[in-house]
Amino acid sequence: MKVFKFGGASVKDAAAVRNVGTILKSQPPDNNFILVVVSAMGKTTNGLEQVFEQAFQQLDFTSALNNLKQYHYQILQDLFTAQHPVYQQVENLFQQLETYLLTVTASDFYDKQYDQVVSYGELLASVILNEYLEHVEVPSTWLDCRPIIRTDSIWREAKVDWNLTQNNVENHVKPLLQEKHVVTQGFLGGTFDGLTTTLGREGSDYTAAIFAHCLSAQSVTIWKDVAGLLNADPKLFPDTVLYQEISFQETVEMAYYGASVIHPKTIKPLATSRIPLYVKSFLQPEAPGTIIHDCRHDKIAPAFILKQQQCLISFQEKDFAFINESNLSTIFAALANYRFRINLMQNSAISFSVCTDYDANRLHLFIQSLQDHFTIHYNTGLTLFTIKNYDEPSITRLTKEKEILLEQRTRTTYQFVSKTGIS
Ligand SMILES: Nc1ncnc2c1ncn2[C@@H]1O[C@H](COP(=O)(O)OP(=O)(O)O)[C@@H](O)[C@H]1O
Numbered sequence: 001m002k003v004f005k006f007g008g009a010s011v012k013d014a015a016a017v018r019n020v021g022t023i024l025k026s027q028p029p030d031n032n033f034i035l036v037v038v039s040a041m042g043k044t045t046n047g048l049e050q051v052f053e054q055a056f057q058q059l060d061f062t063s064a065l066n067n068l069k070q071y072h073y074q075i076l077q078d079l080f081t082a083q084h085p086v087y088q089q090v091e092n093l094f095q096q097l098e099t100y101l102l103t104v105t106a107s108d109f110y111d112k113q114y115d116q117v118v119s120y121g122e123l124l125a126s127v128i129l130n131e132y133l134e135h136v137e138v139p140s141t142w143l144d145c146r147p148i149i150r151t152d153s154i155w156r157e158a159k160v161d162w163n164l165t166q167n168n169v170e171n172h173v174k175p176l177l178q179e180k181h182v183v184t185q186g187f188l189g190g191t192f193d194g195l196t197t198t199l200g201r202e203g204s205d206y207t208a209a210i211f212a213h214c215l216s217a218q219s220v221t222i223w224k225d226v227a228g229l230l231n232a233d234p235k236l237f238p239d240t241v242l243y244q245e246i247s248f249q250e251t252v253e254m255a256y257y258g259a260s261v262i263h264p265k266t267i268k269p270l271a272t273s274r275i276p277l278y279v280k281s282f283l284q285p286e287a288p289g290t291i292i293h294d295c296r297h298d299k300i301a302p303a304f305i306l307k308q309q310q311c312l313i314s315f316q317e318k319d320f321a322f323i324n325e326s327n328l329s330t331i332f333a334a335l336a337n338y339r340f341r342i343n344l345m346q347n348s349a350i351s352f353s354v355c356t357d358y359d360a361n362r363l364h365l366f367i368q369s370l371q372d373h374f375t376i377h378y379n380t381g382l383t384l385f386t387i388k389n390y391d392e393p394s395i396t397r398l399t400k401e402k403e404i405l406l407e408q409r410t411r412t413t414y415q416f417v418s419k420t421g422i423s
């Protein structure tokens with residue numbers, strides 16, 4: 001049994017949806033049905049975030065919602081004739097969404113309401129893809145993943161209850177896969193009381209890994225608009241190298257440092273059950289792409305990874321006292337409390353610096369909570385650069401003409417924070 005994941009780019013328009021049908025049709029007829037995880041079409045999640053923001057601020061969201069409707073209806077018109085029942089299904093989803101949006105309040109429940117709204121992207125995409133597959137005689141059935149992937153209620157970053165999810169997959173998903181392919185949503189989960197949660201932006205890769213782990217799948221393939229896992233983002237670097245084979249460990253570190261091609265949480269469930277992960281191009285489905293698995297390999301080409309929108313925060317004791325374990329623990333507790341992930345940190349005698357993702361609201365509250373103890377300075381709009389498996393030429397190449405605010409190197413990894421990004 002295999003798991004395929006198609007992201008937003010691979011279902012961004014009618015031609016892309018047709019291409020997914022072609023990929024599924026061309027799979028060997030070995031009676032193994034595939035669990036297909038699909039993300040919202042194109043940039044729909046960003047569009048839904050915009051709609052939600054307007055509803056939350058009690059503004060008129062009609063125009064933003066209409067853009068999303070038009071986008072989806074155009075895809076329907078390109079794929080189906082006017083009588084097809086999919087129109088009614090899509091209409092129903094938009095109606096449900098609109099009804100919910102009218103109940104959104106400018107309350108403390110921002111994240112909870114956010115999840116109920118942005119989840120419609122994946123619901124729409126999975127309904128459309130499933131109907132299209134049936135239409136072109138690829139046997140498939142639609143599955144609502146929310147009663148299957150059971151999570152807690154940490155909205156927007158929900159944690160999976162692995163035992164319940166495993167049971168649900170055994171009882172409700174495995175039997176379906178005996179009959180047909182199954183099309184379900186990435187990114188979503190559900191609470192015990194039937195509310196929708198999301199697993200973190202770009203979390204559909206993780207969904208594929210959750211299902212694969214619970215199904216003991218033979219492999220996972222994530223279909224992308226790139227040839228596979230490259231040593232850098234080709235949108236930022238013109239001369240990338242494809243890794244044909246790479247270990248779970250290398251990949252998890254690349255994803256952690258910010259290689260956005262794979263969601264960082266994807267690797268662990270696969271590595272623990274030794275399920276290989278293929279990254280393949282939906283534009284060249286017959287090309288081998290990259291295999292990520294439990295392997296050893298020689299040193300590979302240096303990987304260049306950028307994390308943008310970073311913030312560097314520096315703390316000093318008010319009375320020039322030394323930074324010690326006690327005041328570090330105060331800082332760490334506040335970082336955890338305001339959900340800041342530490343991307344890089346460094347301490348000197350009287351100061352401590354930490355590089356984190358930037359979030360204006362949370363940063364403000366975080367600083368407020370510590371300003372009685374420390375003198376705090378921060379810079380925003382920074383880029384964190386990482387070179388994995390660096391060599392001196394790769395460092396020279398990346399640091400050229402950049403003002404470096406913080407720098408660190410280990411045996412394998414070189415990192416620095418700079419005001420200058422990559423143009
Ligand atoms: N190391 C890398 N290798 C390949 N692609 C990368 C890498 N780092 C970043 N990317 C970017 O990831 C994109 C594909 O991931 P993503 O946009 O999340 O796909 P989807 O949303 O369709 O699943 C590529 O278009 C590429 O710009």
Ligand SMILES: N[C@@H](CC(=O)OP(=O)(O)O)C(=O)O
Binds near residue numbers: 007
């Ligand atoms: N649609 C969600 C989840 C996701 O993973 O999307 P994609 O596979 O297109 O990155 C998001 O944009 O965050």
